Amino acid sequence: MQILISLDDYCKAYNLQIGVYSPLSYFVGSSDLISIAKKLKLRDGSFYPLPIYMPLRDQNLSGKVWGQKVDLIYENNLVGFIEVSEVYKPDKDDLCINLFGTKDKNHPGVNYFLNEPNYFISGTPTIFKAPDFTNEKYFMSPDQVKSEKAKRGLKSLAGFQTRNIPHRAHEHLQRTSLEICDGILIHPLVGWKKPGDFSKDAIVRAYKILIDNFYPKNNVIFSLFYSPMFYAGPREALFHALVRKNFGCTHFIVGRDHAGVGNFYKLYEAHQIATKYAHLLDIEFLLLRGPYFCKKCRCIVTDKHCRHNKDMICKISGSNVRRLMLNEEDLPDWLIRPQIANVLTKKDLI
Ligand SMILES: [Zn+2]
Structure with a gap:
């Protein structure tokens, strides 16, 4: 049968x-x-x-x-x-x-x-x-990631889940994590995703620019994660952490609205559930606030280190990038690096 x-x-x-x-x-x-x-x-x-x-x-x-x-x-x-x-x-x-x-x-x-x-x-x-x-270039099994981690001498490794091309807020989260951990596993999910999300090719193309031109050589592992999305928000943050532990991560980054969609989950709800269940998962959560661009501070900040009011705030999100791309509007420098913006078109949305 x-x-x-x-x-x-x-x-x-x-x-x-x-x-x-x-x-x-x-x-x-x-x-x-x-x-x-x-x-x-x-x-x-x-x-x-x-x-x-x-x-x-x-x-x-x-x-x-x-x-x-x-x-x-x-x-x-x-x-x-x-x-x-x-x-x-x-x-x-x-x-x-x-x-x-x-x-x-x-x-x-x-x-x-x-x-x-x-x-x-x-x-x-x-x-x-x-x-x-x-057989694809950026596929790595859990064992392959673990041996790469060992080869590079990375004692701590932060897992970064994404289904987007990297914008300035992602970069801020990644750099913040590298202040804490020896290395980072940038692990874009490329299984089933909703229409309108970024294609696998666009994600690889965009990350190659960031990794090859801006990040140090030794401490960033880039691999694609072949598994379907659930868009289950806080629960999926726990799932993504559990899975990245299997790839050798010691830490896992959770941002403002992990695996969320629309307004189905509250901001930082994933932080709360991660705190509640952390003791059952053998991984440390890096619960990071959502970065944004502040016109007064003139850099990427979070509400932990910027005092300015909401008129000064430019929000950074994947949905924001996708919306501008669909309207064929320019992607501002504070939202995404121009080198990355230059290699993307709206055909990169599935
Ligand atoms: Zn500010």
């Missing part, structure tokens, strides 16, 4: 196998899914904030695959197999409230989750043909 899988399914199966999502090594079952949603725990009690699940894309097979060893087919290629230990129909509406804090379909993560097939399967995947992206 065989099932067809999507690129995201394939990517998640491979990640489970190489330890990206450790301590999870299998696609969650119904009791794990509920336990993660309600208690941020796997059924064995270990801390886990977001579910790695496998949708059964051919719903006609829902009565047939339980207990079977099933081949995994991606784009006509046999890439691995899974021993199916459960087939279940999650109560997605109910889970959304816990996982995303809303079931509003305008939330891209909610919309994606609700549009997944009705049946999920549980089991440990075995992938014997690695996805093509593992």
